[in-house]
Amino acid sequence: MTSTDSTVERGARAIDVSDAHYVYPTGHVVALGGVDLHVEHGEILGIIGQNGSGKTTLTKLFNGLLKPTSGTVVVNGVDTSGHTVQQMAAHVGYVFQNPNHQLFARSVEAELEFGPRNIGVPEEEIKERVADAIEFFGLADVAEEHPYRVSFPIRKLVGIASIVTMRPSILIFDEPSTGQDHHTTKIINDLMRRLREQGTTVVCVSHDMPLLADVVERVVVMKDTMIIADASPREVFADKALMARTNLQAPQSTEIALKTVVPRGGPIALTPHELADDISARLAGKATAPQQTVR
Amino acid sequence: MSMQAALPVALIPGNSFIHKVNPITKIVWVIGYIVLAFSTQNIYILYGMALFAFLLAPLAGVTKPLLKGALILVPIGSSLLALQIIAPAVEQPWTPVASLGGFTIYGDGLYYGLVLLGRIVASLLIALVMVMTTHPSDLFTSLAKLKMPYTLNFMLAMTLQLIPVFQREVGIIMSAQKSRGMKGSGFAAVLPSFVPVFVGAIERVQQLSISLESRGFGSDGMKTSFRQVRSRPSDWIIGIVGAAIFIGLSIISIMKGLWSLAHVIVFPGTFVLWLFIIAAATFAGVIIVTLIYAFKK
Structure with a gap:
């Protein structure tokens, strides 16, 4: 897969949300109560929070599916309020939680061609993008199958691949790992790493803390329609008071590290690998902390 | 994005008097409306029923969704009137009142077009008001009581x-x-x-x-x-009064040979002609707009 193709205004941030409010048309439900969020190009951002905290509403502002009732949302230098979802689709890809909501074509291959064709990608390039995606997601065996004839985890991959072929500069995942088996989750994990290498901005809404701990560089915590924390995953997951206040649970590796190695001067582990490295080092009599990424 | 607004054929939550009326009473009224609508050809009764059903909407706070739901009447009504005016669905002889190109315009065609439309409008409006003000579970409980x-x-x-x-x-x-x-x-x-x-x-x-x-x-x-549905005295009164009115008017209407006023109400030829033009143009407009949307990419 190659890097993203959508036009990005020079000097503009990937996402600039300023004092965004959103009230549903009935007028009774305030879904966002004044949110400020700034995301640079190439950042991998996780958004966590309880159901109803405003996570999905916030991400729907990014591609113009919802327009803020007040405040501004500027994506790649483009104010979403003056643009349709179709126009924003070249900038922002949105992977919905349920793949059944988007699959309709006669074959997996045709499904992957749909998005790029809508945004005017030349036919030759569509073929190349589809071939790339089929290889990366391991869909060669089902490329000619009807999307509804493949298993749910594979269908999920088809749904993600159908957005990836559009090669937007910003990609939003809504609960990408819900109901997925280990194989599919690993592919999603690998995809996020690949997107990071390519400089794609990724926003991932998820309750899957181990997934976020493994791949994101920054975690935004939402509660009651507001952002209440915005920090590195290590800082967020180690903040017991924050986790308790938001009814969230840090990854098990972090919780174990906080109870065992951290009181002894060890590092805050985010993943089982980091925790295992630290335990191995200690068992081998080395007091040195394991190598950690900056996250 | 409110699909509720796009397809307004569901309960609109509320606490109005009409929301509180027992579902069985509402069913009595809907059935009464339909029976009376198809037992009479008196347009005063038909459009009086339609007006009454429409006036219930603001009382129930469902005017906007009701109007959206009733939009379906535009193509139905316009096509019905246009066709009836040039080809009445009643036995000949017909009374020609004007002509337009190759078409002869019939006054009694307009009357019977209005009768057919009145039946549809009255039945649809009362049914929509009922659906929009009744919780499906309450309806279920009430119908169960009726041994459905x-x-x-x-x-x-x-x-x-x-x-x-x-x-x-x-x-x-x-x-x-x-x-x-x-x-x-x-x-x-x-x-x-x-x-x-x-x-x-x-x-x-x-x-x-x-x-x-x-x-x-x-x-x-x-x-x-x-869910338990209570029957208050007011529900009984409304139901009985409604049933008495509908049964009474239906009997009178049938005894009067469906109480048609086709020979009493005489529409001026120019009026019928213009109504035909407006109805035909509206229906053609609906078709054209639909086709434009259908083939627009």
């Missing part, structure tokens, strides 16, 4: 409950496809939007049937209901 077969009753209640679910589903699917750059309307949008809707509907129904069977649906014995 349990399975049939359940099917009706389930259909009404699934409407808002499917409306929400359509909204999500449209959002998902727009996010992939699909045009929001037009012929090109039909396949990407409706395949997921239909597949989702079939899957949902399959899951629902398994879920119902696994919880003993179809077993013998008395069924109870979680």
Whole structure:
């Protein structure tokens, strides 16, 4: 897969949300109560929070599916309020939680061609993008199958691949790992790493803390329609008071590290690998902390 | 994005007097409306019924969704009037009142067109008011009291409950496809939007049937209901008064040979001609706009 193709205004941030409010048309439900969020190009951002905290509403502002009732949302230098979802689709890809909501074509291959064709990608390039995606997601065996004839985890991959072929500069995942088996989750994990290498901005809404701990560089915590924390995953997951206040649970590796190695001067582990490295080092009599990424 | 607003054929929550009326009373009124509408050809009665049903809407706080639901009457009404004016669905002789090109315009055609339209308008408006002000579970409980077969009753209640679910589903699917750059309307949008809707509907129904069977649906014995519907004296009064009016007017109407006023009300030729032009133009406009949207990419 190659890097993203959508036009990005020079000097503009990937996402600039300023004092965004959103009230549903009935007028009774305030879904966002004044949110400020700034995301640079190439950042991998996780958004966590309880159901109803405003996570999905916030991400729907990014591609113009919802327009803020007040405040501004500027994506790649483009104010979403003056643009349709179709126009924003070249900038922002949105992977919905349920793949059944988007699959309709006669074959997996045709499904992957749909998005790029809508945004005017030349036919030759569509073929190349589809071939790339089929290889990366391991869909060669089902490329000619009807999307509804493949298993749910594979269908999920088809749904993600159908957005990836559009090669937007910003990609939003809504609960990408819900109901997925280990194989599919690993592919999603690998995809996020690949997107990071390519400089794609990724926003991932998820309750899957181990997934976020493994791949994101920054975690935004939402509660009651507001952002209440915005920090590195290590800082967020180690903040017991924050986790308790938001009814969230840090990854098990972090919780174990906080109870065992951290009181002894060890590092805050985010993943089982980091925790295992630290335990191995200690068992081998080395007091040195394991190598950690900056996250 | 409010699909509720796009397809307003579901309960609009509220606390109005009409919301509180017993569902059986409402059913009596709907059945009474339909029986009377098809027992008379008196346009004063028909349009009086339609007006009364419409006036219930502001009392129930459902005027806007009712008007949206009643939009379907525009193509139906315009085509019905235009066709009846040039080809009345009654026995000849017809009374020509004007001509336009090769068409002869008949005054009694307009009258019978108005009768047919009045029946549809009155029945549709009262039915919409009932659906928009009645919780499906209350309807279920009430119909059960009327000894309606349990399975049939359940099917009706389930259909009404699934409407808002499917409306929400359509909204999500449209959002998902727009996010992939699909045009929001037009012929090109039909396949990407409706395949997921239909597949989702079939899957949902399959899951629902398994879920119902696994919880003993179809077993013998008395069924109870979680929601209880009370019958207040006012419900009885409204029901009895309504039934008396509808039965009385129906009997009078039938005794008077459907109480047609076709020979009493004489429409001026120019009026009928202009009404025909307006109705035909409206119907043609609806067709043209639909075709433009259908083939617009």
